[in-house]
Amino acid sequence: MNKNHNPKPMLKYLMATLILFASLLSFGQTQKPVIAILATGGTIAGSAQSSVQASYNPGILSVEQIISSVPAVNEIATLEAIQVCNISSQNMEEQIWLQLWKTIDSLFANKLCDGVVITHGTDTMEETAYFLNLTVRHPNPVVLTGSMRPASALSADGPFNLYNAVALASSKEAYGKGVMVAMNDLFFCANDVTKSHTTNTAAFTCPNYGPLGQMRDGKPSFFRENLFIHTTRSQFELKGVDKLPGTEILYAYAFASDLPFYSLIEQGTKGIVIAGAGHGNYNRPFATAMEHASKKGIVVVRSTRIPSGGVDKAAEEYNSIFPVSYNKNPQKARILLMLALTQTKDTKKIQEFFEKY
Ligand code: GLU
Numbered sequence: 001m002n003k004n005h006n007p008k009p010m011l012k013y014l015m016a017t018l019i020l021f022a023s024l025l026s027f028g029q030t031q032k033p034v035i036a037i038l039a040t041g042g043t044i045a046g047s048a049q050s051s052v053q054a055s056y057n058p059g060i061l062s063v064e065q066i067i068s069s070v071p072a073v074n075e076i077a078t079l080e081a082i083q084v085c086n087i088s089s090q091n092m093e094e095q096i097w098l099q100l101w102k103t104i105d106s107l108f109a110n111k112l113c114d115g116v117v118i119t120h121g122t123d124t125m126e127e128t129a130y131f132l133n134l135t136v137r138h139p140n141p142v143v144l145t146g147s148m149r150p151a152s153a154l155s156a157d158g159p160f161n162l163y164n165a166v167a168l169a170s171s172k173e174a175y176g177k178g179v180m181v182a183m184n185d186l187f188f189c190a191n192d193v194t195k196s197h198t199t200n201t202a203a204f205t206c207p208n209y210g211p212l213g214q215m216r217d218g219k220p221s222f223f224r225e226n227l228f229i230h231t232t233r234s235q236f237e238l239k240g241v242d243k244l245p246g247t248e249i250l251y252a253y254a255f256a257s258d259l260p261f262y263s264l265i266e267q268g269t270k271g272i273v274i275a276g277a278g279h280g281n282y283n284r285p286f287a288t289a290m291e292h293a294s295k296k297g298i299v300v301v302r303s304t305r306i307p308s309g310g311v312d313k314a315a316e317e318y319n320s321i322f323p324v325s326y327n328k329n330p331q332k333a334r335i336l337l338m339l340a341l342t343q344t345k346d347t348k349k350i351q352e353f354f355e356k357y
Contacts, residue, residue, distance in 0.1 A: 033114040033170040035077040036107050037162075038100065039063035040128075041087040042121025044158035046150030054199075056150040058121055059086040066119060069151060070159045073166045076218060080113060089121025089128070089146075094244055097128060101135050101238050108138040115141040115169030119162065122146045122203060125181060126193050130332045133179035133190035133230045134339055134357060135238050141174035142231075144190075145182045148201045157184065157201045167218040174220060177212070178230035186211040189226040191357065194329055196307065207308035208327045229356045236339045245341035247271035249330045251305060252282040261289035264298075271299045271337040274322075275330035280304050280311035287318050294322070299345055301325055301354070303333040323351040 039045065041059030045066055048056035063081040073079065082103065085096055100118065107113050120128055129144045136142055145165035147158030165182040168174050179190040183204045192206040206212075213222040246269045250260055264272060272293060276282050280302035282290070290300045303325035304311045310327035313320055325333035336357055340350045 032076065032078050034080060034112070035166050035169050036080045036082060036113040036116050037063055037067060037119065037166075038082050038084050038103060038116060039066060039086070039119045040084050040089070040092075040096065040100070040121070042089050042119065042123075042125075042146045043150050044119050044121075044145070044147040044162070045086060046147075047152045048150050051152055051154045056152070058088040058150070061151055062086070063119070066151065066158065066162065069156075070162050073163055077115075077166050077170045079166070087121070089124040092121075092124045092128065097131050098238065098242065098244075100128070101132060104132065104136050104142060105138070105238075108136075108140050113140075115143070115174065117162070117165045117169050118142070118144045120144050120146050122148060122183075122195055124331075126190070126195060126204075127331050127335060129179050129181050129190035129193065131335050131339075134234050134236050134336065136179065136231055137234060137237075139176040139232050141169040141171070141177070142179045143169045143174070143182050143187070144179070148199065148203050160185075163218070164215040167215060168220050171220050173222060176232065177222075178226050178228075180212060182215065185216075186214050187220065188212055189228075189230075191226065191228050191230070191332065192327065194307065208310065234357070236342065241342060244338050245270035247273070247334050247338040247341065249273045249275055249334050250286075251275045251330075252277045252286060256283055256286060258285035258289040261286065261293065265289075265293050265296055269298060270341050271301070271334075273301045273303050273325065273330050273333045273337060275305040276302055276311065277305060279306075279309075279314065279316070280324060281316055290322065297345060299323070299337065299341065299347060299350060301333055301337050301350070303328060303330040305330065321347075323347050323354060326354050328354065 043058050045061040046056045046058040047060040063083045125144050143165045145161045149156045168182050181188045181193045184202050188206045189212050192209050196205045197203040301323045302311050311324045340353045
């Protein structure tokens with residue numbers, strides 16, 4: 001042993017290491033991510049008269065009541081609760097979308113939270129998710145969740161869905177991944193996710209690309225990446241927008257009437273998406289009405305009522321002069337068209353949007 005060894009500097013070094021270690025530990029404890037829970041209603045806020053009945057009323061519980069059913073979320077994040085509305089999502093309104101966008105934009109721009117979780121009815125969750133995916137221009141996680149069983153049901157799925165959504169929104173891995181939907185232990189990208197079962201707890205799928213990943217023990221494990229343009233790379237700007245261009249969907253089926261077409265043309269609709277049969281097909285009256293609409297400056301996009309496979313430029317019977325939606329289902333194609341129409345009516349440019357977003 002070196003006789004000249006002086007224990008003091010060593011002690012000092014040890015103490016400094018301990019203090020640093022302790023402060024790192026306490027930093028870890030106090031610096032939980034801040035997650036804003038934006039509640040909009042749906043079954044996750046729903047209540048039935050008994051724990052086993054199928055009928056119930058959505059949009060009953062407040063955001064505080066929903067959160068209080070999942071005490072474990074407080075261990076992973078510091079929560080800020082905001083009640084945006086309390087509706088069934090079939091009653092979603094354009095003004096609520098704009099309000100959601102404004103709230104999220106200002107929360108992130110002012111660094112008031114690290115991530116956002118939106119509780120939402122499952123019926124139109126995929127639409128709100130895609131709208132925000134194209135318009136929230138921040139890399140912070142935005143995750144939508146809900147439930148298929150009301151909060152009062154036996155084996156309600158809302159609490160675990162909320163836990164997983166908060167865990168996903170709190171994770172580093174979720175940064176820059178675009179808006180996601182977390183349901184039934186899986187999470188999905190907003191551009192492909194769709195509700196594909198009316199009542200089952202495994203109601204959501206990404207029919208073209210599969211889920212983005214799954215939650216286990218409060219940690220996300222990603223299976224793949226979403227390569228479509230979203231959030232920070234999106235060119236859609238909502239600042240100063242208080243009304244979106246009127247855009248509707250028309251469904252094609254055997255001997256479908258063209259009457260709704262002419263009524264939309266008369267009402268000054270700006271864009272129409274065709275939920276075509278098969279590979280984006282429609283009957284002769286539709287074909288005539290579509291040409292008429294496009295002569296009036298209405299942008300018509302061919303999509304499909306088939307859940308997977310999408311529509312490309314190939315066409316039967318008619319020369320396809322209309323933009324196609326590729327893998328966007330009609331409800332997502334409508335949102336992209338609506339936002340595209342805030343910038344252009346040029347069908348070539350609109351087609352390019354469908355290739356990239
Ligand atoms: N139809 C209601 C809604 O979308 C309930 C469906 C649900 O949340 O699962 O809000």
